[in-house]
Amino acid sequence: MSAILDDLQARGLLALTTDREALDAAFDAGPVTFYVGFDPTAPSLHIGNLVQILTARRLQDAGHRPLALVGGATGLIGDPSGKSAERSLNEREVVASWVERIRGQVSRFLTFEGPAAAQMVNNLDWTASVSAIDFLRDVGKHFPVNRMLDRESVSVRLAAGGLSYTEFSYQVLQANDYLELHRRHGCTLQFGGSDQWGNITAGVDLVRRVTTHSVHALATPLVTKADGTKFGKTESGTVWLDPELTSPYAFYQFWLNADDADVVRWMPAFSLRPLEELAALAEVARERPAAREAQRALAEELTTLVHGSDACARAVAASRALFGQGELAGLDAGTLSAALGELPRATVSRPLPTVAEVLVETGLSASRSAARRDITGGGAYVNNSxxxxxxxxxxxxxxxxxxxxxxxxxxxxxxxxxVV
Known part of the structure; x- marks a missing residue:
């Protein structure tokens, strides 16, 4: 097995492949030009997308060349995968603005110089000028409808009440992306999440039908939580990569608050550290769970990767300061506001009230008398004092x-x- 496939396998990142032996040989013969796609269906990617972004980073670090596709065309259509109802179509100007934002997010993780230099691509570049007639004649003729109906994402939607021809056609557009990138850049590998496997293998089949060339595909598993709840969701919603939608502090806290069972499962997929280091952290998590060393290591690594070292340092300082291990007065207004964003709160005006009153208003104490007991018992703090x-x-x-x-x-x- 090639070293990179061996690493992906050990990290639990290989859910499906088209031909394992052929892909091994391709990596060994390398370098392989590969692509992974991201559709602009929101103004930001979320932490679920990090699996694909970091897999691209791992492949590039191993000497292979990434094509990072942001779907300016497919984003106008919408992928039926994982959806129980038709997507709302966004305006072209909105999708175009999301394309640029997501390009910026993905590009921070890749290198654009050297022999394995990455390239950002947009499928609107080769789709916008093609007429419907030409597309049906040149691409559509290669898609047997019975096989399209067998795709899991399609069959699920049909069983749930149907889907439009627009979303039904999505797999043809994505397959054509693989064909175009194979022709333009010599791309021979596409990967994505396992929920995309039908669309990915449609591209493999289209390349073979049109060019007679054999190309490859792999899929990473979908990330889950140990308790069955959805990964990447908190009480306040999705954990986004955009700091305007999810603050660096909230991003840091998501990983810091991970269950021990989850963090041990997530580290190999999300961390760029060597597996030996991760095994040592997992052992610490099992032996001394209260220390939360594994959570802290993963939180700091990913917050630095996504938001930068300065933002990570501010998030760490805020986290420590809230629990009496640092100075709250040293935090800037933005970091402090983000750190307090999900806490119980009360709004007061001047003249300022008593501490007992605000303990009750925020819900920390059940009554005035309970608040006084908390204070006299030594259990009440204002700014850690x-x-x-x-x-x-x-x-x-x-x-x-x-x-x-x-x-x-x-x-x-x-x-x-x-205080207002």
Whole structure:
């Protein structure tokens, strides 16, 4: 087995391949030009897309050449895979703006110089000028309808009530991408998530029918949580790669708060560290789960990869400061606001209320009398400073950047107060 396939296999990243032995031989003969595609169906990619982005990075690091496709054409249509109902079609200008944003996100992970230089491509470049007649004559004739109906994404939608011809045609457009990239760039490998396998193998078949050339495909498994809930979702929604949609702090916290069972499963797929290092972290997670070393290592690595080292450092500082291990006053307003975004909160105005009052308003204490007991018992904190006086009032000096005050009861119960 080639070294790169061996690594992908060991990381649990090989769900399906077309011809394992032939792909081994191609990698050994290398370099292989490969492509992976991302459709602009939202203004940002999300952490589920990181599996494909990082797999492309691994292949490039092994000396193979990436073509990163952002689907300006297929994004106008919509892939039926994984959907129970027809997608809403977005305006062309919206899709074009999303293409540029996603190009920027993907390009940060790849190298565009050297013998394995990456290239960004857009399938609108070879689709926009083709007439419907030419497309049906030159491409559509190679697609038996009975085989198209057998694709899992199509059969699921048909069983659920049907799909439009627009979405039914998506697999033809994606298959044509493989043919065009094979012709233009010598591309001989496409990969994607296992839910895309029908569309991916349609491209392999189209290349063979039109050119008689044998090309390859592989699919990575879909990432799941151990408890069966959807990966990449939190109470506040999807975890996006765009810092305007998911702050670096919230991104960091997603990985830091992963269950031990999840982080051990996720590390090989999401970390670029050697497998030996990951095995050591997994052992620590099993022996000393309270230390959360594996979660912290993965959170810092991915936050740095996606948002940069400065943003990661701010997220780490905020995480530590919230629990008394750093200075809250040293955090900038944006980081502090993001860190407090999902906490229970109360809004107060001047003159500032008592600490007991805001403990009740934020829900940290059940009543005024309970709040006073929390204070006199030594369990109430304002900005990590213990409050000793049950009648203490918030002070102007307590108000941090952005008008925030951080309350804590005990070791881990937090709330935010916004002073307006």
């Amino acid at each position: 213990k409050v000793a006086d049950a009648e203490a009032t918030l002070q102007e000096a307590d108000v941090l950047e952005g008008g925030w005050v951080v309350l804590r009861r005990g070791k881990r119960s937090l709330a935010a107060v916004q």
